[in-house]
Amino acid sequence: MPEKLSYFRSGDWILPIIIFISTTAYLVEALQNGSFFRYGLPSAGFMPIVLSVAMYLSLLAVIVGQIRRHKVRHDIESAPRSLEEMHDLEPSVRPSGSSAYVSLAAVILISLLYVLLFRKLGFAVATFFFSLGLLSTFRFGWSKGFLGIALNIVVAAAISLFAYLFFAVLFGIQLPKMELLT
Amino acid sequence: MMEQLLHVLGGFETIAEPAVFGYLVAGFLIGTLFAAIPGLTGTLAIALILPITYSMDITPSLVMCAAIFMGAQYGGSITAITVNIPGAPCAVMTAYEGNILMRRGEGARALRSAGLASMMGGVVGAVLLMTLAPIIAQAALYVQTPGKFSLILFAFFVIIISNDQSIAKGIVATLLGLMVATIGIDVASSKARQTFGLPSLVEGIDLMAVIIGAFAISELLVQVTASSRNKNTLNYNPTESVKWSWRDFLPRGSDYSFIGTYRYIKFAMIGYFVGVLPGAGGSSAAFVSYAEAKRSSSRPEEYNNGSVEGISASESANNAMCGGSLVPMLTFGIPGDTTSAVILGVLIINGLQPGPQMMTEQFAVITPMMAALLIAALLIPITLLFLGPWYMRLVSINKAVLFSSIAVVAMVGAYVSTFSVFQMGAALAIGVGAYFMQRGGYPMVSFLLGFILGPDLEVYMRRSLAITDGSPSIFFTRPDSLFFLGLIAVFFFFMIVRPWISSRRKHLSPDK
Structure with missing residues (x-):
């Protein structure tokens, strides 16, 4: 599974995981706000719960997207290429060292x-x-x-x-x- | 209409007061300087002056913000042309063409053309803002609560899809902003929520802390990581020493006639209308205008080889964008780009609620800001004349001193908004989070928009549902709401579905 190894080594998953943990803490807090609806209308807890669920789904989409991108990058990197193509594949600038x-x-x-x-x-x-x-x-x-x-x-x-x-x-x-x- | 015209004239009268005019000039110079120095932006400049707007009247605060905005759109072109480092993202196309002219020994001409085009764009944008914003505000009065909810959804949608890195990351950033906005007192029931048992969180996270954290502290962290690899200055060594005199920057009729009134206005109109779209910003305006100029040029061979027309297209559009991006912000409370989002913060912090009511009932408060945009645009060639010869020196400013000073102003600024050390800590936490989000490709403008518009979104949703006893059908039956939901569908089709279909077709074509 070289593409997975590449993804996990890249560290791109760290931020989504931190946001996932924060969202879980946020959702637990949201559940303390009482009932979802009051008199048939959304209560104070409604919005935080909706946001938490939406965040879980979005994080899933982010992680799937990142894994796909790493797989594509891995496929391109494994293919034989010219010097110009190698130049195009230079990683984005990030703090290094x-x-x-x-x-x-x-x-x-x-x-x-x-x-x-x-x-x-x-x-x-x-x-x-x-x-x-x-x-x-x-x-x-x-x-x-x-x-x-x-x-x-x-x-x-x-x-x-x-x-x-x-x-x-x-x-x-x-x-x-x-x-x-x- | 006559009354609005009088208000606009009143705006010019207000900025003619020496003190207000002083703020205008100071704001313009700050904006130009911040945009000219790579790493600093006009947004950061407004974020830093935000705390002091508490102790200022609203008029000079808004005048200063408008002048910073205009100055910053222009300032990005200075280092773009002189050292090929765009001071602001909107000056990328200017750097592309302008630095070639600079290396050819025509740097002063490139700067002059950029200044002239910026002035033309800024003036057209400001005039369009003054004339069209009141009309749009009148139309906006017909938008009721369910429509306002759908409009905010539309704004979120446009901002999210304009993130070229990843739509999912745009959604995550927006949701984070919305989540942070829910901390504190519930807007509808006045009940404390999401406080995690901390009394300090009952007051919520202050907008000032969010802006300073997201734009000032995160930038400090970006710069400190960059400086550990590079030296403290930009370390640009021009191959030849450039000596300019003020005469090199005297406006010439030939510069103007080279482009012509029609094309200046065309580039400015493109910039203005791109600016009206939420999330588009100066970079999109400059790029679209540049592409159109290149397509319709009678001198296409000059492009990619130091085209003055290319510089003019880019600069005219990004300055006209200033007026355009203020239209949705003033009429609907929805900012067109990051800087106008921070200006929205200035309005909210000073007790104004942007929207059609403000544009009709408090129009006189806003007109000095509109007038300031126009006057700031006229200041561009004047300052170029006096400061042009020193522009090369901007790149030798010591980053350590500059960013240490900015850090102090930012942190103390976060404190003075509420005199709360907790908000200082919140600004720091948001700054650290923003740094890692930016590194990961999560757009901060989406986060800020989520934070600013989140409470409104929730209030409009709950009020709308209260009308129909909890039935969401109200969003699909009211014409105003339906209009904005329809716009979301149209944008979804043209910006997501159609490109996806065409990419699939390319992928599956037998030639592949």
Whole structure:
């Protein structure tokens, strides 16, 4: 079953499976909303249940479509071909290599920490460290040694100041201060 | 009709106020800049200014959005021509023809032609919007609740089938948007649902968090994965240093007469009417117009070899699309493309409910936005004159600083909409989800449309069923509803059944 192996190796099934699990949790929650109909009319639970069923069917269609596409690709790849044809079969651009995934995970983690510490540290401190973290993830100034570190700190402070001027000064929006100080 | 004309003139009067005009110019420059820098889009620009619209009046907010929209449609052509990287998807055909001219040493002419065509398209689109939208709004008043339900279904249908990757993925994205929209208070019974026992979810997921997550945070994640492979700037090394002066960008009569009024208007009309279709967007408008220009050209040999006409067709259409895509959004509350979907969010967040009522009762609120589209289009050649010589430098902007700043504005923006850290977290979660969905080919515009129109779809369905004591026959007996269901059937036949039959025939033909 080479085509199935190809499909499962591609990782295309991961997102449909995550959506499937989320839909199941959503459906379980929807079933807590009480009866499907009330006085002959749809109740609050009607729409979520309909959406869940529609989602299961759509996910099935997605997975069937993906397996078919992989099978076609596999058939084409197995056939003898010219150099031009091989060029046409180049895979679509996707993040490849572990460094892309490390950067992705780092940005998500830094952003999560920013959300969790936004009120505790206050806007200024949290935003400074958030900016610093992001700049590091983008490898800003890495080739410049100690000067690069200093540059990172200055730019992170400048971004925080810019955001403060933009939100608090220009539009008068109150931003959180450090909880320890209040 | 006279009253509407007066409202339109009132719109121009409003934007003549210095403060409002300042927002217009700022919006136009932001839109142009965002579209010119690959990775940034006009949609992202509007998503980022969304939080600050809370502390602004509705008029400058809408004027700024309209100017960003127009500027962004034009801005995509800048890096498309100069470095062959379309700043926005709608500038792909412009890059195709324009960069050949650039390499031939005619870059300034290509930029000038793109600017002129964008201006013409933008003006025609805005004028058509001002004249046709009120008429369509009058007709829309006849659409009753069952018809509104079928209309939203039609919008979903068109958006889903316009996803060229997979229809099933379009449906999944739309359903996800609808599912997220059901979290919180039930629109009909005021009962909390789908909260998973979390009190924070009772308030639901804020539209701001959805927009910022889907368009700003997901883009940050795209860029960070890209930058781990590439360097921090676009790293474009022009083979020869380009030095332009403002004189190179002075509008010339020969540029205009080379295309001619008839063809400018034709390209713009194509763009406008493609824009009216939900889901079509600037890319489709540019492509259809380019294809028609090539088919009917008296200089077909220039195509694929640096055709100024090709650039004009593409740019005129994608700017005219701005006016077209606002028609279904303003008259029915159904956006024509992603950017107008975000502008719909601006309207909703600021307490306006787009639809025929708004177009008749609050038309004066909308007219400055329409006027801003037109004035922003006229700004294109003026800004080209002043900023043209610096356009080559846009590609050397440091991505690390740019995207770190955008991330901060996006995250703080998600917070300031409700002063809730929970919504910040929601924006992050949606952003991560949107990143993986985009990678998997699930269209985010379908997700956003599902989220925005989901509550309306449910309300109209439940209200319609209440009229007939739960019988769905109402959707097939009311003429307005039947009309939109008929349109779904027609689109289904022409866009799915017929192509499928012809592909089967090709597959089964003996030559194969």
